[in-house]
């Protein structure tokens with residue numbers, strides 16, 4: 347179904363919403379995986395600041411720097427043939443003011459060749475969203491569970507279960523749309539709320555732990571491929587068990603070297 351779009355742009359994503367076609371999105375941080383995902387027909391690759399966790403081993407997304415995000419984005423962009431590439435502006439590079447936010451977005455676009463940037467938050471970052479959009483850079487919003495604010499919330503539980511927070515999220519979604527966002531990630535919120543927000547917007551919503559009525563879905567590659575087995579939220583569907591397969595392969599490799607089985611005569615010059 348997605349093959350008819352030769353290159354995915356922000357316009358394509360908008361057309362998908364109108365046509366009722368769900369948008370597929372996954373994270374990637376390097377050339378080799380991005381090449382596989384792009385060839386497999388994924389619509390959007392997100393160079394997420396989850397790289398801070400899954401690539402660098404930090405416990406939160408806060409430590410990753412703009413330079414490190416640009417390095418990951420450059421590797422992904424080199425692999426891209428068809429999909430849209432979105433890059434997270436990391437914590438500390440847009441919250442202070444809209445000038446700083448624009449400077450960070452410009453660095454990402456100029457130095458990596460990515461197509462769009464993503465920022466977390468609603469009303470509090472609206473000036474930055476407007477500034478970046480007015481410079482011709484498409485922006486994806488991110489509401490609900492916003493991992494860059496983990497120290498404010500102290501936990502990764504489902505967000506917007508209370509009426510006040512749900513009302514703020516609905517208002518923020520409309521503000522982001524008005525400010526010019528081309529899509530919004532909804533992370534870990536009740537499915538009924540995600541449905542209401544998705545139906546109220548003309549731009550697409552991309553859900554992670556937000557139910558099946560979002561206009562698209564995103565998962566972190568390490569989680570859905572079973573590389574990271576400690577993370578087991580209810581919303582996660584595992585498509586592979588790479589943790590086990592890689593461990594078995596490496597064990598076999600070690601055994602083969604120790605037993606002098608590898609390399610054999612056909613594996614040498």
Ligand code: KIV
Nearest residue numbers: 373394395396531564
């Ligand atoms: O950084 C990330 O991987 C994300 C997704 C969870 C949406 O923002």
